[in-house]
Amino acid sequence: MLNSVTNGRPNTAMAAFSGRLPKSDIEAVVDYVRVVLMLPATSGISGTKAHGGQGSQASEGMTLPFANGLTGDPVRGQKFYMANCATCHGIKGDGKGPRAYFINPKPRNFIDKNFRFAFNRPAIYTAVYDGRLGAEMPAWSKVLTDQEIADVSEFVFRRFVQGKPAAK
Ligand code: HEC
Structure with missing residues (x-):
């Protein structure tokens, strides 16, 4: 490198x-x-661990919890995602929501392997919390509580990174 x-x-x-x-x-x-x-x-x-499903390449880092002892509720996170994030990131997490057409850089595709192998819970949390300067990714810390950010991050992690249903 x-x-x-x-x-x-x-x-x-x-x-x-x-x-x-x-x-x-x-x-x-x-x-x-x-x-x-x-x-x-x-x-x-x-250190590949058998995890089942599409998340079988998940590593140690992939089991890291959120900071501050937060536990995300993926079901609440799913509701929030569908109402507020899917417009850009897409219902399937592929970055092809209806607004994606109009913005540059394009919303992150969560099911691409470059995202799935690099983003664990804390990384998603930080990305959502801070947003992306110079991209149309809002800093959600302005409008959400830490718990709500953990909820939506948990949903993104389970559904798109691990390929599991939100609720199980
Ligand atoms: C207005 C469109 C828009 C909305 C709404 C939006 N995002 Fe994003 N998001 C983006 C864009 C654009 C990027 C990619 C920026 C880049 O390529 O650097 C991004 C990137 C991300 C990333 C990855 C950051 C990184 O470093 O690669 C995560 C995680 C994310 N968004 C989660 C969410 C979540 C969760 C929500 C809902 C709470 C949300 N986004 C709502 C546009 C949006």
């Missing part, structure tokens, strides 16, 4: 950053990608 960021990748849009960033910044950004974005996925490759 250090090599890819430093020298770029030939014949792709991935540019070399060696002339633009000091080595220490390149190392920092690679650390960030590995620890924050890739760790749950990479630890799943060696």
